[in-house]
Amino acid sequence: MPSQTFLNLPEEKRQRILNAAVEEFAKYSFNDVSIAGIIELAEIPRGSFYQYFSDLKDLYKYLFHTIAERKMVYLHRAMQNNPMDDFFETIKKLYVAGLQFAMDEPLLTKIASKFMKEKEDFRKEIVGSLEGSASDFYLKLLIASKEKGEIDPNVDLEMASFIFTTMNLSLIDYFLAKTQSNDLLKDKENLLNIVESMFYILTNGVKKK
Structure with missing residues (x-):
């Protein structure tokens, strides 16, 4: 589950990350989804992703x-x-x-x-x-x-x-x-x-x- 850091983000940013995840997981099965694709859509750095979630499965x-x-x-x-x-x-x-x-x-x-x-x-x-x-x-x-x-x-x-x-x-x-x-x-x-x-x-x- 997400970290408190993620939950403390502004609503707009949290929703943008969630929307990016939804778009990727709607296209591909779990094994074909990449963190790179999600962070590109969400416009966040890879390091930020790991501040919010431990891994892709957590998301x-x-x-x-x-x-x-x-x-x-x-x-x-x-x-x-x-x-x-x-x-x-x-x-x-x-x-x-x-x-x-x-x-x-x-x-x-x-x-x-x-x-x-x-x-x-x-x-x-x-x-x-x-x-x-x-x-x-x-x-x-x-x-x-x-x-x-x-x-x-x-x-x-x-x-x-x-x-x-x-x-x-x-x-x-x-x-x-x-x-x-x-x-x-x-x-x-x-x-x-x-x-x-x-x-x-x-x-x-x-x-x-």
């Missing part, structure tokens, strides 16, 4: 804290509308909220999509201690739904939370490839149809009854 972790914080705003907003919905109705609303986040924050969404293709050990190292992450959010929802008797008690909840998180990212990629609009609200009907189609497969399977 990457901080970036994911930022992504998680911004996305959680969307997820909590979706939950506030009707907290008494059943599990699948709640998940649908969360997926719609996730798609709204993707439309509003396309570069952050690209970073998250690239991250899900990294090795599992690396993903755990980066977000393992990230409280309030999307996966943790789904896990807490699954636990609460299991206690209410809404889901199969034999379901592995950690596996299910991982599946719902990765499906959310995949759904975002699918939707963005299908839509021609830059405004989610204008394409809401298409969005809802895609979410409903995915949940039909999820709840009914693909095997002919």
